[in-house]
Amino acid sequence: MDRGYERERFESLSIKRSVAKKFKKYCKTISRSQSMTLLLMLDFFRDNGISPEESLGPNLMASELRIMKRINAVIAIMRDMEKTQTKPTAAMILSLFEESAPNEKPLILEKKSTEVKPLKYTERQDEN
Structure with a gap:
């Protein structure tokens, strides 16, 4: 059954036998019922503003x-x-x-201090 159309009654259309055979074959190829196939075709033409009589x-x-x-x-x-x-x-x-990149100077400059050697304990005693 077609979803949303379960309670609707069927109507018959009069179409030629050769056209009916082609239509049934087409319905089988797209795996839809005849009603749904016809509805899809009508919606397609209406939505795209295409007439079957005009060339695409x-x-x-x-x-x-x-x-x-x-x-x-x-x-x-x-x-x-x-x-x-x-x-x-x-x-x-x-x-x-x-x-x-070229300015790779150190940001903080270290002061160069003169080192003073601490006197050892033994040296201090000798001086006195």
């Missing part, structure tokens, strides 16, 4: 053209971001690191 060529070409324009716009935005944000920022960071 112009509609697909227009869609492809719109998609290509959006892709080109995204590429242009990314290139602009790279030029205005990424490269200057990377250059500034690189210059900071290059300037800090």
Whole structure:
């Protein structure tokens, strides 16, 4: 049974035998009931604004053209971001690191003190 349509009654449609055979075969290939297959087909045509009498060529070409324009716009935005944000920022960071590398002087200078040797105990006694 089809979900959500269990309580609905069946109606009959008059279609040619050859068309009915093709439709039944198609329903088996997509593993759906005949009602659900027909409903899916109708929803597809309605949602996509496609008429079975029209060729898909112009509609697909227009869609492809719109998609290509959006892709080109995204590429242009990314290139602009790279030029205005990424490269200057990377250059500034690189210059900071290059300037800090040569200045490797010690921050705290040690005072050089003159060492005074302490007198040993034995030497002090000799002096007196």
